[in-house]
Amino acid sequence: MSTQTTGSLLPPETGAPQVRLGTLVNLRWLAILGQSVTVLTGSLLLDLQFELGLCAMVIGAAAVANLMTEAMRPANTRLSDRAAFGFLLFDLIQLSALLFLTGGLHNPFAMLFLAPVTISATALSLRSTLTLGAIGAALITLLGGYYLPLRLSDGRLLELSQLQLVGFWLAILISMIFLAGFAYRLTLETERTSNALLATQTALAREQKLHDLGGVIAATAHELGTPLATIKLVSSELAEELSERPDLLEDVLLIRSQADRCRDILRSMGRAGKTDHHMRTALFETLVREAAEPHIGRGIIVTCDWAAADGSDERMPSLQRRPEVIHGLRNLIQNAVDFAQSQIWIDGRWSADEIMVRIIDDGPGYPPEMLHRLGDPFVRSRRRNGYEGMGLGLFIAKTLLERTGATLSFANGRKPGQRRPSVRSGAIAEVVWPRASLAVPKIGGLGENTPLFP
Template sequence: MMSLSLAAGVGDTTGHKNMLYLIRLRWIAVLGQITTIAGVSLGLDLNLPMPQMLTVLACLIAFNIGSHLRWHENPIVTNNEMLLALLVDVASLTAQLHFSGGTTNPFAFLYLLQVILSAVLLDAWAAWTIVGITGACLGGLAMFSKPLPVLLEDESAFAHLYVEGMLLCFLLNAGLLVILIKRITGNLRERDAHLADLRQRAAEEDHIVRMGLLASGAAHELGTPMATMSVLLGDWRRMPEFTGNATLLEEIEEMQTQLQRCKTIVTGILLSAGELRGESSAKTTLRSFLEEMLDEWRGNRPVIAFEYDDQLPGDQPVVFDSALKQTIFNLLDNALEASPLWVRLQASTEGDVLKLAVSDRGPGFAPSMLAQFGKPYQSSKGRPGSGLGLFLVVNVIRTLGGTVEARNLDKGALVELRLPLSAIALE
């Protein structure tokens, strides 16, 4: 449902951009009409009803100002609203042609501009509506308008003026169509690309849901055998065979420590199976969270050399949870696996964005992996099912409104996590 609403938003944005193009085209029409009326008044002996034509021009200007104000505040444009805008343009053109020669006016070919725009911008039924109305307007102009030669004091000049007007109308039609169609189709391609991206994201989110269900189910199933193992290890520690053997007791204690770690991991999976900012959330501060998280990570991994570069300008109250902590763990684990001898984490802020950069001195990412970074099962480990760690990292951070980027360094690789501080701020 979320993806469908986003797709609707993309369509609305495209319609809004196209409506703005129509408003600009209408200003060009206004400028053209002013230029034509002025040229006719000064250079040609045409008896045109100037008051009526200027009234139509004033109405068109008023409509365009109203359109600009409306669509500046309201970004959602429906098919019916686009149809109404084109009908106003058709009505304005029809009125001006009626007062200036009807179908004998070469600018009657401007109807084609409206028809082509309707075919690109409107639904099929609305486009055919424009075709029918423009055809009816042409028929009405042919029947009820005075022909242009009658309006000329010298009717012999009509043929010459008609050819010149037709050439000018052709150039105007062709130029406007090339510019508008290129921009409109560009908007449509951008919309289609965005919709494809949304569909891909929906598929990835569905993949995450299925993985979460599988993980939570496995966590529930593991709970019983781990509880049994915990009881058995407790019994062993009290048995005479073990109490007198320090080596065995030490091994049992290590087994209990590792079992407790497994329980913690399983608990984290179950807590993260719900909402991202759910009951597993904890109030802390940014610097405290990072330091405690890194202490836990280093205590449970065979880390040889780890650098933590704290460039945070200050500390602030935040809310973190197990899912986000596990996300950062995944980044560090991947870096440690690629570079067992050295891993580095840099924490900083850029405006209202938290930046966490994890770098290593491993072999880096293959070009194909960088091109598909964050997609499931993209891994250089060569094991079935691998490549899910970075996939989960990207999607958890994206859910919080952040981004994850990867690039290769001269030696090693760097993965940068950018997260809006508003997403983790303590409300």
């Protein structure tokens, strides 16, 4: 079951546009403001000697580009990966031009090269980020040797020693790689988790709707049973009395047959349960079999075993029929069926303190290097036996079951390097609940049914 939990999230560039134009425009205005204040402070207060006019032109070019962008597109426009890359590339080149006029790599504000690359890592594709980073590294390297010198008021050059210059260059490159890598990875993990949580909420909402719908149908069938029986009884009596009136007898028989049809329809629809205790609770075995039912008959033998733990005579408990439990167990069973070769085993155990479900298959098992990450959303994709699994299924199962108080653990039936045994050699998923969190207290009877229509 090597790929049972594996999967991959599509990179940002393959999905919807990630970057809002207004965000980049506002960041550029902030950069323009900072550049203007810094240039004016250096010229007027610190009396540094540099090409103030050319610097004003470079800053003005960025301002004009921003104004044109705002005039051409609304601020809420979502930029494609290529358009956002071009936007950030312009900022990188504009910053390089400004640094060229103010001392190049000797200018401490060269650290601002980190900004466009880090922004790219949080919003653009990996390819765009790597390209922008490579361009930034090339530009910062060129600025180490090609620039207009920055002079103090007495004419002295404001320059770093050769050793300091190389150290500053290395610091910028290392910081660029580290920050961009961290930002990209953090953004990717956040997006993966958000997508997985959305899928979990969708699955739970669907299961809850089915649960509620089954209860309404069952209650309707229960409440309509008496009037339908009355209709059938009266129609039968009328049929006997109208035996000599064939014209009316035919209509009465039609009424009786339609009443039977309504009864059969409601009976089939009401099998999902009722809104009383029958609907809200079920025996441990019944609940697990309900979760496994969609995957029985898929060509895999499903063997169930039920017993009290430690050989005690504790009776099988009744559990709350919660959608989270049914859907979570169903995902685990589906995962086992998908990767089993011919058979899976579902073991149910209970004691005075705990309730446990263990799902085992005879497949290849979990990849040992992934055991510590099982249950995380979208583990990196691996393919085996022609099947590419996705970590979303186990993430949903783990999330839903843990909401009910369960603890999940995963293992393999076969140790690394061990010769494969004949049975129960694949993946093992074990779910354990404290009995108090799921079991229904022992009470006398099921209580009264609540009428649907008072």
